[in-house]
Amino acid sequence: MPNDQTFSPVRPSRDNVYTGSPLDRMAERRSDAEFIAASLASPQAIVAPVWRAQNLFRDQRARFYSTAEALSWESDPHRWLFLGLWDGRPVFAVDLGQHETPKSLLAEDDGDFADIRSIGGLLPAGEASVLAYARGLIHWQGRTRFCGVCGNPCVPASAGHVMHCTGCGIDHFPRSDPAVIMLVIRNDSILMGHASRFPEGMYSTLAGFVEPGESLEEAVRREVYEETGVRVGEVAYHSSQPWPFPSSLMLGFYGEGLTEAIEFRDEELTDARWFTRAMCRDPEAHGFRLPGADSIARRLIEDWLAG
Template sequence: MIGFTRGTLDRADRERDDPEALAAALADPAARLLRLRALEPEVDAAGLMVWDLLETLPTDATPLFLGYDAGVPRFVVALDGEGSPTSRSPNLMTVLAAMPAGDAATYAAARSLIDWHRRHGFCANCGTATAPFRAGWARRCPACAAQHFPRTDPVVIMLAEHDGRVLLGRQASWAPGRYSALAGFVEVGESLEEAVRREVLEEAGVPVGAVRYVASQPWPFPSQLMLACVAEATDDRISLDTLELEDAFWATRDEVAGALTRVEGARFDAPPDYAIAYSLLAHWLDAQG
């Protein structure tokens, strides 16, 4: 199962432009507010996210309507200055690894929505301060009437394969031993397949041909859509861009299997289970079969 997917939230787009429906959701005694601390969710003893009564809502805060879960209205608040949208503490990684799929998907939506509001407080058209509307799923400029909607950045993440092996790399900032699939943003005027070929060639100097799409994942650090692929390398010579990668190597099937099962002495440390890079490696391993 891919992390941050299989959500249980009804996003209720039909009610975002309905003031009466939104007022009813806010007045519902069952309505709940997601408890976050520095953008990270607090969890109970069972590992479930904690939801507060709406009476805990700060008087100067604008609630963002996430939707309904099991008929209960769910909200989150964008508090300025709390936490970095790109950061993941060791505690958050532990929490996410144990969190039920529905909770993780709701958290991903909430965190990405908060991040978007933080980064889009001013109109991209004329520079005027904007204000949220559509229950928090858009911002409007009072000067030029431009409307702005949450966006997600497409990112390709891929395994280049050659002669029964896959290409893995690591960045210098990662924990010691951690290796993962290569990844990079899709540029304007570029197809998914073209982005895969360009990124692998730029980062590792490896040319690839055919590209197979595998799956996607919302990634809320800060707000991206990961597009997982497998690509066929036409050459296995590696020429690193050291500004992007600290190291790269071709991993065998046995080395990937050892890393995914976290065996002692594995050649490399695999990505966390909730990351699509882990799912992509597992998919490739199954295909080797």
């Protein structure tokens, strides 16, 4: 079918989940030992515990503690990370990953550890952002225990934001890998795919990591063509979303579909189809599911539907 509609960008209707951080990250004070010690001692300070990539929730809200309570669980300063100030209150994360049963540290009604992605869309924006930040930073620390240059052990520094090599002395910093995620539009339909790692029946926007020496627009066109054989013309930016699962920054785009035929050119997808607005408004009736409500993929679809 010919593409008889003019491609136009769709503006974001609201902020994405995990954005809108309330924190002043105070990067310039992270290496100030006196400031960090005073922040830990502050009666206003709050702590977000993280256990093996899971955050603590009670009644679908984040569960925070005072530093006095949390210090009874973990006194190793290397497991404490300073996140910043939230309305003047110091905020820390503490890594409880060394405990086999962290619930034994907590009171019976203190809540449960869970993957934030199962509840992130229900949390207030500030809470979701802070918990995702804590999870991502602790995951990075755990994956940077040894230097990638000389192989010697690394130790945390700068309140958890640097991993310092004890051998060659190089400092390693947290990183986020840029990934494009795009909703390809052709007439009144969108292109979505199903990967083997997805839940059964779920279709989502296409996505992929940006390669060295590549612009974001080039990455959009390359990824779509590699996965489906569909050619993309105009590309328009929508919004971004931190995705620390484990360490990505999702850069959302809409793309103009120039061709319609689908040809699987790699093994990334097990299926891909064009979906009309009517189908996306009632996916259950048409035998498929949309991506999770906390994802930028879902936001791209919803804003297209609304537009």
